[in-house]
Amino acid sequence: MPHICLRCKTRLEAAPGLAPRCPACGGTRFAFESPRKAEAAKALESVSPISEEPPQPTNDINIPVETRQVEEKQSEPLTPESVESIRIVEPGKYDLNLLRLAESDDRVIQVGKDGNFRLDLNSMIRPKKKR
Amino acid sequence: MGLSQTFSKILTNLFHKKTSRIGIYGPPNAGKTTLANRIAKEWSTGVEGTVSEIPHETRRALRAENITITGSNGKSITIDIVDTPGVTTKIDYNEFIEYGIERSEAIDRAREATEGVAEAMHWLREDIDGVIYMIDATADPFAQVNIMMVGIIESRHLPVVIAANKTDLPDASPQRIKTAFPQHPVVPISCINGTRVEDLYEEMIRTFR
Numbered sequence: 001m002p003h004i005c006l007r008c009k010t011r012l013e014a015a016p017g018l019a020p021r022c023p024a025c026g027g028t029r030f031a032f033e034s035p036r037k038a039e040a041a042k043a044l045e046s047v048s049p050i051s052e053e054p055p056q057p058t059n060d061i062n063i064p065v066e067t068r069q070v071e072e073k074q075s076e077p078l079t080p081e082s083v084e085s086i087r088i089v090e091p092g093k094y095d096l097n098l099l100r101l102a103e104s105d106d107r108v109i110q111v112g113k114d115g116n117f118r119l120d121l122n123s124m125i126r127p128k129k130k131r
Numbered sequence: 132m133g134l135s136q137t138f139s140k141i142l143t144n145l146f147h148k149k150t151s152r153i154g155i156y157g158p159p160n161a162g163k164t165t166l167a168n169r170i171a172k173e174w175s176t177g178v179e180g181t182v183s184e185i186p187h188e189t190r191r192a193l194r195a196e197n198i199t200i201t202g203s204n205g206k207s208i209t210i211d212i213v214d215t216p217g218v219t220t221k222i223d224y225n226e227f228i229e230y231g232i233e234r235s236e237a238i239d240r241a242r243e244a245t246e247g248v249a250e251a252m253h254w255l256r257e258d259i260d261g262v263i264y265m266i267d268a269t270a271d272p273f274a275q276v277n278i279m280m281v282g283i284i285e286s287r288h289l290p291v292v293i294a295a296n297k298t299d300l301p302d303a304s305p306q307r308i309k310t311a312f313p314q315h316p317v318v319p320i321s322c323i324n325g326t327r328v329e330d331l332y333e334e335m336i337r338t339f340r
Binding site for chain 2: 096101
């Protein structure tokens with residue numbers, strides 16, 4: 001018959017004897033616990049406690065979680081003929097097409113951490129300086 | 132155009148010194164910021180950029196304005212010097228990690244350097260009037276980036292002076308650079324100790340005036 005010490009909440013699987021004392025705290029007052037509740041409590045104990053703050057998905061590059069090998073992209077190399085001006089291989093690795101950057105109307109003003117880059121639309125509609 | 136506007140334009144032309152924007156371009160670690168600092172120190176107000184062995188130390192252009200350089204014959208030019216980030220076709224944050232920089236900062240530096248190169252390349256379209264193209268005389272002048280950049284500068288019809296830097300180093304070969312780019316003036320210099328920098332000033336006055 002399971003009992004619970006009222007002082008320290010220790011569960012005793014056997015009923016306390018005639019002169020009952022809690023082996024953990026020496027307490028002498030116990031509450032009877034029904035077998036069904038005892039099973040549920042045991043089941044809960046076997047589950048690892050849930051942290052108060054569940055981890056949030058993040059794009060933060062500072063978290064050193066990359067233990068897997070990043071597969072090298074087997075794409076075509078960036079050549080002067082490519083239409084791309086900047087290729088983001090991965091954050092921190094960039095291929096630049098100097099010819100396209102010098103000749104294109106696009107003006108890259110910010111390379112994003114998320115694999116995008118911002119363009120200055122105003123520069124595309126400004127008349128070019130005559131030489 | 133009214134009479135007062137015409138008169139005002141004549142006065143402006145008489146008293147206004149034309150300032151040319153001269154961009155210092157070249158691969159990383161060619162000595163661009165060292166030259167920009169030397170020009171600023173010798174001809175104007177002071178030092179502008181941080182010099183470092185770490186590539187891409189200049190990730191945003193630095194500008195020193197209204198510098199008047201006078202040659203031995205008394206002729207002079209007034210310029211704004213624009214020190215640009217090192218141009219390259221690949222930027223990899225691992226380059227910075229080799230210098231002991233932490234991964235997250237290395238990735239930020241790579242991103243900033245990429246933005247800086249994109250910006251500097253865009254300026255060749257409309258903001259730059261002439262180019263000092265710097266090459267490390269100990270490196271291969273036929274590197275793809277040099278051939279591409281000189282080609283781009285020529286296609287923009289910009290006057291260019293090539294500075295063959297680091298002649299103080301034993302394996303420097305300015306002659307290789309002259310062979311690679313015979314169509315442009317090549318001036319052998321050592322920015323770090325100032326050797327023949329005055330020759331570069333003379334060539335700048337000849338080419339950019």
